[in-house]
Amino acid sequence: MRLRELAHSRTGDKGNTSNISVIAYKPEDYPRLAQEVTTERVRACFPGLSIGRIERFELPALGALNFILHDALAGGVTQSLALDAHGKCIGAAVLDMDLPET
Template identity: 60%
Template sequence: MKLREIAHSRTGDKGNTSNISLIAYRAEDFEKIKTAVTAEKVKAWFADIVTGDVVRYELPAIGALNFVMYGALGGGVTRSLALDMHGKGLSAAILDMDI
């Protein structure tokens, strides 16, 4: 199943760091997401763009995970030549992950 079937996502950025949140549509799916989507899996999923660490934060009260990806924006918004300098498209990309 694709992650988008049970969760939605938002992204943010600061400098060369991007964060991606995954929020379960239903509380009962949070454990499945928590088990399947590790920091290591996210780093591997974005291996072409993430040069630093990926750190996962759990927010069980709202059924969400937040991933902070260091070195993910090609040097930062003002230095990157990427079409999506802010990394907003990363939220759509992570939802294509099979779990």
């Protein structure tokens, strides 16, 4: 099962930092997201990128996880020649994560 079957994502950027929120469609799926979607698993979604520290914040009242990826945008929007300088597509990469069947 892919993460996208249980959640959607919203991304943002500030300088060289990317923010990815993973939001459960149903509140009852949040505990599974909290267990399975770790910083290590998020990092593994980007094997070709050099990403710095990743922070994870849990927002159970919203059914969401928020990840802050430091040094993730090749210098930031005004300094990067990357096609996705804002990092908007990285949320799709996280939602492609495989989750174990329950």
